[in-house]
Amino acid sequence: xxxxxxxxxxxxxxxxxxxxxxxxxxxxxxxxxxxxxxxxxxxxxxxxxxxxxxxxxxxxxxxxxxxxxxxxxxxxxxxxxxxxxxxxxxxxxxxxxxxxxxxxxxxxxxxxxxxxxxxxxxxxxxxxxxxxxxxxxxxxxxxxxxxxxxxxxxxxxxxxxxxxxxxxxxxxxxxxxxxxxxxxxxxxxxxxxxxxxxxxxxxxxxxxxxxxxxxxxxxxxxxxxxxxxxxxxxxxxxxxxxxxxxxxxxxxxxxxxxxxxxxxxxxxxxxxxxxxxxxxxxxx
Amino acid sequence: xxxxxxxxxxxxxxxxxxxxxxxxxxxxxxxxxxxxxxxxxxxxxxxxxxxxxxxxxxxxxxxxxxxxxxxxxxxxxxxxxxxxxxxxxxxxxxxxxxxxxxxxxxxxxxxxxxxxxxxxxxxxxxxxxxxxxxxxxxxxxxxxxxxxxxxxxxxxxxxxxxxxxxxxxxxxxxxxxxxxxxxxxxxxxxxxxxxxxxxxxxxxxxxxxxxxxxxxxxxxxxxxxxxxxxxxxxxxxxxxxxxxxxxxxxxxxxxxxxxxxxxxxxxxxxxxxxxxxxxxxxxxxxxxxxxxxxxxxxxxxxxxxxxxxxxxxx
Numbered sequence: 001x002x003x004x005x006x007x008x009x010x011x012x013x014x015x016x017x018x019x020x021x022x023x024x025x026x027x028x029x030x031x032x033x034x035x036x037x038x039x040x041x042x043x044x045x046x047x048x049x050x051x052x053x054x055x056x057x058x059x060x061x062x063x064x065x066x067x068x069x070x071x072x073x074x075x076x077x078x079x080x081x082x083x084x085x086x087x088x089x090x091x092x093x094x095x096x097x098x099x100x101x102x103x104x105x106x107x108x109x110x111x112x113x114x115x116x117x118x119x120x121x122x123x124x125x126x127x128x129x130x131x132x133x134x135x136x137x138x139x140x141x142x143x144x145x146x147x148x149x150x151x152x153x154x155x156x157x158x159x160x161x162x163x164x165x166x167x168x169x170x171x172x173x174x175x176x177x178x179x180x181x182x183x184x185x186x187x188x189x190x191x192x193x194x195x196x197x198x199x200x201x202x203x204x205x206x207x208x209x210x211x212x213x214x215x216x217x218x219x220x221x222x223x224x225x226x227x228x229x230x231x232x233x234x235x236x237x238x239x240x241x242x243x244x245x246x247x248x249x250x251x252x253x254x255x256x257x258x259x260x261x262x263x264x265x266x267x268x269x270x271x272x273x274x275x276x277x278x279x280x281x282x283x284x
Numbered sequence: 285x286x287x288x289x290x291x292x293x294x295x296x297x298x299x300x301x302x303x304x305x306x307x308x309x310x311x312x313x314x315x316x317x318x319x320x321x322x323x324x325x326x327x328x329x330x331x332x333x334x335x336x337x338x339x340x341x342x343x344x345x346x347x348x349x350x351x352x353x354x355x356x357x358x359x360x361x362x363x364x365x366x367x368x369x370x371x372x373x374x375x376x377x378x379x380x381x382x383x384x385x386x387x388x389x390x391x392x393x394x395x396x397x398x399x400x401x402x403x404x405x406x407x408x409x410x411x412x413x414x415x416x417x418x419x420x421x422x423x424x425x426x427x428x429x430x431x432x433x434x435x436x437x438x439x440x441x442x443x444x445x446x447x448x449x450x451x452x453x454x455x456x457x458x459x460x461x462x463x464x465x466x467x468x469x470x471x472x473x474x475x476x477x478x479x480x481x482x483x484x485x486x487x488x489x490x491x492x493x494x495x496x497x498x499x500x501x502x503x504x505x506x507x508x509x510x511x512x513x514x515x516x517x518x519x520x521x522x523x524x525x526x527x528x529x530x531x532x533x534x535x536x537x538x539x540x541x542x543x544x545x546x547x548x549x550x551x552x553x554x555x556x557x558x559x560x561x562x563x564x565x566x567x568x569x570x571x572x573x574x575x576x577x578x579x580x581x582x583x584x585x586x587x588x589x590x591x592x593x594x595x596x597x598x
Binding site: 121 | 516527
C-alpha cells in the first residue's frame with residue numbers, strides 16, 4: 001500500500017517536471033524569433049547604412065549609393081495626415097464614450113471601434129482606394145493618409161476613453177462645484193489630467209501606422225522623387241522596403257535591411273518609451 | 285445639485301449642449317466608417333457577384349487576362365496557412381503564458397512578457413524581409429528535409445523543399461500571432477482567483493495538477509477566445525504572407541509548395557487590375573476576407589468577455 005503510494009508520487013512528480021520543462025522550452029522558443037529578427041536587422045542594416053541613406057534619393061538599379069530620404073519624409077507626412085483624421089475622431093469620440101457613453105448608444109460605438117480594429121488593413125486600403133483614388137483618378141498621399149487615419153481611430157478612441165475613466169470622479173465634481181460649465185471641466189481638468197495616458201495611446205497608434213504597408217501599396221503608391229504634393233503619389237519607408245526586398249538585386253536587398261533598421265529603431269523606440277512612461281502614470 | 289447649477293447659468297448649459305453634440309458627432313464617425321466600408325465593398329463587388337455567381341467561390345482557375353476567376357486557391361491558402369500558424373502558435377503561446385503566470389514569480393516575468401509583446405510591434409514588412417532571407421532558407425535547408433525523412437509518408441510533407449511556400453507563411457504567421465495568444469491567455473489566467481490555486485496546492489496537488497484542477501476549468505473559454513483572436517489576425521495578415529507564400533494560385537496538399545492567400549492576391553494584383561470586372565473580383569475577395577474576419581472576431585470577443593468581464597459595456 002505504502003509502496004504503491006510512493007510509486008504514484010514519483011509518477012506525479014515526474015509528470016510535473018515534464019510539464020515544467022515543456023513550458024520553459026515554450027518560453028525560450030517564443031523569444032528566439034524576436035532576437036533573431038532584431039539581430040539580423042541590426043547586423044545587416046548597420047552594414048548597409050550610411051549618412052547618405054537618410055537624405056539622398058533612391059538610385060536606379062546598378063547605381064551604387066543613394067538612400068531613402070524621400071521615403072523617410074514621406075512616412076512622416078503620411079503619419080501626419082493620418083493624425084489629422086485619426087486624432088480628432090479618436091480623442092473627441094473617446095471623450096464622448098467616457099463621459100456620455102454609458103447607455104446603449106455607447107455600447108454600439110464601442111463595438112464598432114472593436115470591429116474596426118479587427119478589419120484587415122488591406123481592406124481599409126481598398127476603402128481608401130475606392131473613395132479617393134478612384135475619385136482623383138490617381139494614387140495620392142491623401143488616400144494613403146486617409147487609410148492610415150482610419151487604422152488609428154480605434155486605438156486612440158479606446159485609450160482616450162480608458163484613460164479618462166481613470167481620472168477620479170472627485171476632480172470632475174470639484175470642477176463643477178467651482179461653477180465651471182461641464183465642457184470646460186472635461187476639457188481643462190479631466191482631459192488634461194488624462195493627457196499623459198492619452199499620449200501613450202497616440203504614440204502607439206502612430207508607431208503602428210508608421211509600420212503599415214498593405215494599405216499604402218495602392219493608395220499612396222510609391223515615388224522616386226522628393227515631393228510635398230499631397231495629391232500625388234508619395235514614397236514611404238515600408239513600401240520602399242517591400243519593393244527592395246522582393247527585387248532580385250543584392251544592392252537593393254542591403255537597402256531593404258538598412259530601411260528596416262531605421263524603421264525598427266523608430267517603432268521599437270516609441271514602444272519602449274511608451275512602456276516606460278505608462279508605468280509612471282498614476283492619478284489622484 | 286448639478287442640475288440646479290445648470291439652471292442658474294444658462295450660458296454654461298448651452299455650451300455643454302454644444303460640446304456634447306460635437307463629441308457625439310465624432311463618436312458617430314466610428315460606426316459610420318464601418319458601415320461605409322461594408323457599403324463600398326458590396327457596391328464595388330456587385331459586378332463580380334452578379335456576373336460570376338456562387339461558382340466563383342469554388343472555381344480553381346485564375347486567369348484575369350481571359351476573365352476566368354476562381355477564389356478557391358486563395359481561400360484554401362488563407363485557411364491552410366492560418367491552420368499551420370495555429371498548430372505552432374497555440375501550444376507555444378499557451379505554454380509560454382502558463383510559464384509566465386503560474387511558474388515565474390518575479391520581475392523576470394514582466395521582462396519576458398515585454399519581449400514577447402514587442403513581437404507585435406515589428407512591422408509586417410520586416411517579418412517578410414526576415415522571412416525571405418533568414419527563415420525561408422533555414423526551413424528549406426534544415427526543417428523541410430527533416431520533415432521529409434520523418435513524416436514523408438504523409439502527403440503534406442512531400443515534394444521539393446523550398447523556402448517560399450505555405451509552410452514559411454504559416455511559420456511567419458505563427459510568430460506574428462504569438463503575442464496575441466500569449467498576452468490574452470495571460471490575462472485570462474490572471475483572472476482566475478488566487479484562492480482556487482491555493483486550495484489546489486493545499487490539497488497536495490503538484491503545479492501541473494493545480495493547473496488542471498484550478499486554472500484550466502474557469503479559463504478555457506477565454507483561452508479559446510484568445511486563440512480565435514489570433515486566428516483572426518492570421519487570416520488578415522497581408523505583407524509578410526505575400527512575401528513568403530510564393531504567390532502561385534494552386535491547391536496542393538504539400539505544405540512545402542507555393543500557394544496564395546486572399547490578402548496576398550489583393551496586394552499583388554489590385555494596382556494592376558486590367559478591367560472593371562478584374563477590379564470588382566478583387567474587391568469581392570476583400571469582401572470574403574472581411575466577412576471571415578468579422579465572424580471570427582465576433583466569436584472571439586464573445587468568448588473573452590465571458591471570462592474577463594465585458595469591458596465594452598462597462
